[in-house]
Amino acid sequence: MATRIYIASDLHAAEKAWRKFINAIKANVYKSDVALLAGDLTGKAIVPILERNGGYEAEVLGVHRRARDEQELTQLQRDIADLGYYSFITTEADANRLSSDEHARDELLERLMTERVHEWMALATDRLSDSSTPLYLIPGNDDEFTIDDALNQPGYGPINSDGKVLDIPGDLQLLSSGWSNNTPWATPREETEEQLYERLDALAQQVRDPRRAIFMIHVPPHDSGLDEAPLLDENLRPTISAGDVLRGPVGSTAVRRIIEKYQPVLSVHGHIHESGGERRIGDTLAINPGSEANHGILRGYLIDIGKKGVELAQRVEG
């Protein structure tokens, strides 16, 4: 009997996608034995909701929204959260002050990120209390270290497997790392290719049998087709030609070397939202579920691992 792994990634604070993910595990929609979330839990932006004219106003994706009462305010906050943004209620004066105070903005963002991660862990703990499917997750390169306390807090159901090699159901081992190679944006968990290689190699040496191991590494292997992202110009804007965005490989050479060296049965990645798919690297099946979480779409993969290796790879979305 094969062990079924359900995999998603890069939810980036998108409330709807997280709830779908948890509900899929709770209801065992995919009949999975293990659930994995391959990093990047937090979001990127805050939408100020201005208390004004006896109501609340915000601009969401360029559309002006107004909430006239508490019920509409709750809906507005939820809509913003579904997009993977954070919101906070403020006055116009405070919003203006924040716009010129980068430090205060960063503090606010970190607070909101941590609050949401706590909320997510609490929700998962509550909803999955009766589930027999364990959920392993890792932070990604975009996630601040401040959320680690929330991820590691005793009592929460989801298991933060970052930087560890753990035994999981199906006589399998799970190697996990949320770090990436360097990006143009100086994200919290990134390092040089050599440093990343050393980090991963040290972990891989703890694995008993790579053919019974899953490597969950946030960043995909370089030039694998799972790492195609827009090529950026000197201003960090996508290079456009003929109206289309030019793309190129931005994955990690260290991750590729580790996979080629150890040949795990499965490697699980995220990081590049628009490059979801599955590829073979030697005997390893490498997958990236991709992400459309900020559109409320939960992309995932189901992988069945039997005694002889991967028996089924099926893309799913909900």
Place this chain on the structure above:
Amino acid sequence: MADTAGGSAAEQSTTPKLFVRQSSGLVRNVSVTNALFFNVAAFVGVGLTLYPAFYSLADVANWKIGPFSDYGWAAIITGLFCVLLALIFSSLTSVMPRSGGDYVFTSRIIHPFLGWMESWTLVIASILIIAFEVPLVLRNLQITAKIIHIGAGGFGGANGWFTDATGTITGMPGFIASMVVLLGIGAICLLPTRSFHRVVTLLAGFGVACFIAMFVFGLLFTHKPSFNANLPKLSGGITAEQLTAAGKAGGLIATDHRGFFSRIFETGAFPIVLSVLLFQYIGFQYSAYIAGEVRGNVRRGVLIALLGALTIGVLANSVYTDVISAHFGFGPNVTWGANYWGFATKPGLPLGQPDSMPLMAAVANHSLWPLWALISLGGTVFPFLLCPVYINFLSRMQLAWSLDRQVPEWFGQVNERMRAPLNAILATLALTAVFLFFQSFKDLPTILATSDHKLNLVSTAFFSIAMALLSWILPGVNAMLVKFRRPDLVRNAPFKRALPWLGLGWIIFPIWIYVFAVIKPIVNGLKGGSALTYLESQGLLDAILFYILGLVIYLVMKYRARSAGVDAKMLFTELPPD
């Protein structure tokens, strides 16, 4: 990595609207201008602008009321209805910006089977358009040589290039030349992404410059009297007056005096003209898929890109075409085109070529032949360019099929070097070659081609129109149903409340066209006892064959997936968010 939509708006505004984190990745960040340019490049109707011959493709009596021909009015009306489609696409792509476009929408909103059938038929329709465009490339090369011949001599035998004894690009010469063009298309398709887009940009820029040059210099440096005087000298005595008279006598030019509304709402000829324009606008449907990548105010950006492209397409097919054809004469253009398509034989095909604008300009003013030849080459670019761009689009849809197990996995496998689904691209090229083969050789069985045993350009066009049925109708159905079928996806969609009405408003248009331009003629043909010939000549039997083939592939793949343990129901299971 994630998106930063709205970041630039926040920076420019006096009131903060969005605080973006410093370490934001940039993923969906296409400017409105980029999206607009992209949309224009994929628009079939823009590429066919230089050919008033398309007036006659519907094989009905053409008319002119006010400044526009029936073709021009049809372009405008189609454009107005396409505004509704643009709103639907901008709404759905804002919340589901997916590779695979319609396939993804329909499979998620209605049913995977309909998603498959819609996209399968769209792929076939698009491949047919490629098969339609390849001979146009060759025809343009002939036309360019003919222009040089008029201006400087030489190339006297250009009309015989790639043709059989009848002057049609078919038979062995046509097939070999078509294969050479297809190899050129394939070579561009197989370029690495960056090179592919450089080539596309270069060629598209050249084509657009030529279009502008034709309008400006064509109107400035050519005149109808010289055109009328020179035409018979170059065409063996065929005059503009003869063309107009033959058109009126042969029912190609309307001679009755009905009013505008009576012509627009008639259920005979005009819906067929509209169907030709729908055929022309098919790239508009593809190009909407990039909409979800527009940054800033998504709704506004998408609308500008879509409606901007639509405006350019409408202008190209109405004002541009009608002004230049009127400059040389509406009547001669209609009959000239009908002679090219084979709907008329009198007074003959002038110069042995369709009425292309640079060719008519060369007739009127041969001293500027280098300019007209250059413009004609520019006209060659768009039919050629469209093919690799389409194949590129189709490969995205085919990749989505592969991921959903609608076709075997190997079909959509991404090639390491190209970073594109090579097998899907090769399959598309191969199927195009098959259609080109059946346009060249009389090898179709009697049941599919009773008269000539092969496809011709007209039947290829109508084959394509019949194949595109679901692609035009289902977006309207999606818009009507999405609120009820996938409320989780469209809760914050632009125009959410209006979507069902937009869908209803749009769907009236394609249904009107398909009822009166496709179904009614079939019924009339069946009643007349010549059904088989009619269906064959319109490519409809071939369309039915491919609908059935699509059904068979779906059932086989469903069985295959089930045998492999893939639970298709899981692919799109709706997960409750609360």
